[in-house]
Amino acid sequence: MQKPTLPKGTRDFGPVQMAKRNFILDTIKETFRLFGYEQLETPAMENLSTLTGKYGDEGDQLLFKILNSGDFLKKVTPQDIQEGASATLSKVAEKGLRYDLTVPFARYVVMNRHELTFPFKRFQIQPVWRADRPQKGRYREFYQCDADVIGTDSLLCEAEIILMIRRVFEKLGIQDYSIKLNNRKVLTGIAEVIGEAGKEGPLCVAIDKLDKIGREKVEEELLERGFGPAAIQKLAPLFESSAENISEVLTFLEDFLQASEIGLQGIKELQEMLQLLNSLGANQEHLVLDFLLARGLSYYTGAIFEVKAHGVQIGSVSGGGRYDDLTGVFGMPNMSGVGFSFGVDRIYDVMEELGLFPDQTLTGSQVLLAHFDGKAYGYALGVLSKFRAQGIRAEVYPDLTKMKKQLDYASKKGIPFVAICGDDEIKNETIAFKNLETGEQESMKVEDAINRLI
Amino acid sequence: MQKPTLPKGTRDFGPVQMAKRNFILDTIKETFRLFGYEQLETPAMENLSTLTGKYGDEGDQLLFKILNSGDFLKKVTPQDIQEGASATLSKVAEKGLRYDLTVPFARYVVMNRHELTFPFKRFQIQPVWRADRPQKGRYREFYQCDADVIGTDSLLCEAEIILMIRRVFEKLGIQDYSIKLNNRKVLTGIAEVIGEAGKEGPLCVAIDKLDKIGREKVEEELLERGFGPAAIQKLAPLFESSAENISEVLTFLEDFLQASEIGLQGIKELQEMLQLLNSLGANQEHLVLDFLLARGLSYYTGAIFEVKAHGVQIGSVSGGGRYDDLTGVFGMPNMSGVGFSFGVDRIYDVMEELGLFPDQTLTGSQVLLAHFDGKAYGYALGVLSKFRAQGIRAEVYPDLTKMKKQLDYASKKGIPFVAICGDDEIKNETIAFKNLETGEQESMKVEDAINRLI
Secondary structure: OOOOOOOOOOOOEOHHHHHHHHHHHHHHHHHHHHOOOEEOEOOOEEEHHHHOOOOHHHHHHHOOEEEOOOOOOOOOOHHHHHHOHHHHHHHHEEEEEOOOOHHHHHHHHHHOOOOOOOOEEEEEEEEEEOOOOOEOOEOOEEEEEEEEEEOOOOOHHHHHHHHHHHHHHHHHOOOOEEEEEEEHHHHHHHHHHOOOOOOHHHHHHHHOOHHHHHHHHHHHHHHHOOOOHHHHHHHHHHHHOOOOOHHHHHHHHHHHOOOOHHHHHHHHHHHHHHHHHHHOOOOOOOEEEOOOOOOOOOOOOOEEEEEEEOOOOOOEEEEEEEEOOOOHHHOOOOOOEEEEEEOHHHHHHHHHHHOOOOHHHOOOOOEEEEEOOHHHHHHHHHHHHHHHHOOOOEEEOOOOOOHHHHHHHHHHHOOOEEEEEOHHHHHHOOEEEEEOOOOOEEEEOHHHHHHHHO | OOOOOOOOOOOOEOHHHHHHHHHHHHHHHHHHHHOOOEEOEOOOEEEHHHHOOOOHHHHHHHOOEEEOOOOOOOOOOHHHHHHOHHHHHHHHEEEEEOOOOHHHHHHHHHHOOOOOOOOEEEEEEEEEEOOOOOEOOEOOEEEEEEEEEEOOOOOHHHHHHHHHHHHHHHHHOOOOEEEEEEEHHHHHHHHHHOOOOOOHHHHHHHHOOHHHHHHHHHHHHHHHOOOOHHHHHHHHHHHHOOOOOHHHHHHHHHHHOOOOHHHHHHHHHHHHHHHHHHHOOOOOOOEEEOOOOOOOOOOOOOEEEEEEEOOOOOOEEEEEEEEOOOOHHHOOOOOOEEEEEEOHHHHHHHHHHHOOOOHHHOOOOOEEEEEOOHHHHHHHHHHHHHHHHOOOOEEEOOOOOOHHHHHHHHHHHOOOEEEEEOHHHHHHOOEEEEEOOOOOEEEEOHHHHHHHHO
16 A cells, blocks of 8 residues: 655645644735735746746756646657757646746736736735755745735835835734845945946845855955956945944945945935835834845846844845836836745744744634533534534534543644533533633533633 | 747636635635634645546546656656657656645545544645646636545534535525535435446446436436346436425435335435434525435545536536545545535636625725825825724825826726825815715815725
């Protein structure tokens, strides 16, 4: 007899995990909706022509491809086999699994450009699949949770992203975290100022590793990537700056970037965003201006965000930024947008580590009806319906069995109350209402038990 | 420039469709939870060894297979190619996409048998994929929405399924429908009584087509399937019975099946289920006892359910039944269970056809803040925050543009109210609150507008 297993890198989510995940996702959805974002869902499968070439060579390798249905070999020759997998791929697979939510979003916008009203604000919460090597905290199937606005370059979108992040974290009870901000134009300006104009790409890639490998290794990498020693020397003030609060950092940057028009433009955008935040009646709590923040993604053209939770092993739990041309690759140029993503798995781990999940995430039954015999079972069914009629999640143990087994069932499932039914209860039209946590048991009318649970 | 398309048989769900789908799914989830069912999610991918052989030969053909990552050809020889797809398949694909929610559920139960508390009541709402030929109403990706109890043969589960179906349909506003009931043992009994004991399988397959092809063709098919003319003759009372309400039908069946012990057992189960329904304080509304109801699925061993909506083209919108051995194939025998499934796409179509979606399915913004100039924009941002602080879904048009464009935006997005901000409003600390449906516009304090929207 075969023993079933899960494909590596995938997970089941049982009842307890689902309740906790839903607590996070419901909080995020409610926040997105409060800010006027509407939900989109796209298919798990996309044409490979939609997906390939969008995530770099490595990304193409990590796409899960779906074998054509029917006789998938019909176009394949023995010679193809000798030439190898890449020659054969296009003949056996036309579709792949979604790798992220951004490319399907761009595809949706382009296909529905004539029906959509711009600016278009959408959120999307769906799994994505990557054929990565599985390891702790890295899965082959995981949820992404994205919100994007497309069709406007208003910096209000950036300001509202900050508000949404703060609202979600407040509702989840995560208090100790930073929202790091930067602007790609600041990074471009830095490249100009150090005399390596146009090389902010490799500059970002190297600087992005600062937290992990330290300044010295970053400088080594920059040398390897062809940056001159003079340029690297000119970066020094950035590594050494002691500016802390936002206005100090802005002052420092204005000085450092004075020779770069685009750099100063980046500063202006940051200032305008902060001004909009002020108009919205919000302060600068949790905000950190991190002018070395680059994030790996090279398509950001304006704001860059990253959220870090403090006091936990896990670092970045959310991130995003502005891109000027998301849909150009599908033939619809000049659509500026800004988006960000909550890392649901990581937020889950942070909340677990900090013990932040409230008891109310429980979505299982609130009360179990237990019974001593067939007659009591019949009585319990009537009581059950009264609980449910008031919206109380309730169930009856469905078989005639020992009371201990019924209490064990409630206890193992985390059902907090048991309403025990026997001859006395039938006679007095009551229930014996037992709190499993304290062990207390009290005889009462069903209506009184209902009032305690509502 | 490539023009992107969707893989055939797949769909995007835009904001309006998502809001309507969520209305249906939220209603179903709330009902499942009220009855003590808890949510499970399993991965989109399963090992092919888990999936194949569970859905018959046709099902195996319809499984979407995922190409092994990396050099998927490494085990394939030119000779394999000449032998064909089925010889090569196991060398290029080890995983497939979920085909239904039942097999992954069985796999989950077996893998977690030592941690689970039985009876285990779970619901699961996730997409499934089938490489079927796409046609109207049939997709290659669609949601299933299942609830099952496993580990008890209590007929209370059947009675509660009826209550859940009725509650969901009541909340959705679907009034005209039948819940057809039968029991596999009744069908087994019928086979015995007509002298074709053990042939209820082919009998069911043929009878299942009664609605579509009529009695005559069913009889022809039975002949072809090896049923004798005498046996077919003995079926006649079943086709001709005029028994209508449940007690009449039960009386008729008791008479017809008197020579079959198992048939009478089926009747007893139906009676007990109706008795439990009575103990739960529920009537028999919407119930129809249809002793020819078979549904294609041969693994049902007890109760069989099917829900039909009336007055619409679409027929069956929900169905299920009891199975005695769901997990045996994975090495865990004798787990009786009962489950059913809501057809979400079909319920959606029924509600659309009958115009049953309430306006409250709207989950987009309730109010748009519009502004005449930069100064009014700043003012609008303050007002915006007041709306949101009270939980009202609100947004501001993020760019400085003509009023007409802002009103068009609200109108196209179905935002019902616009709060217009200009010099007068700033001076008087008010908004011009416009109802886009009626065209009415009124000057008022923000607090008054909030009170209207809460």
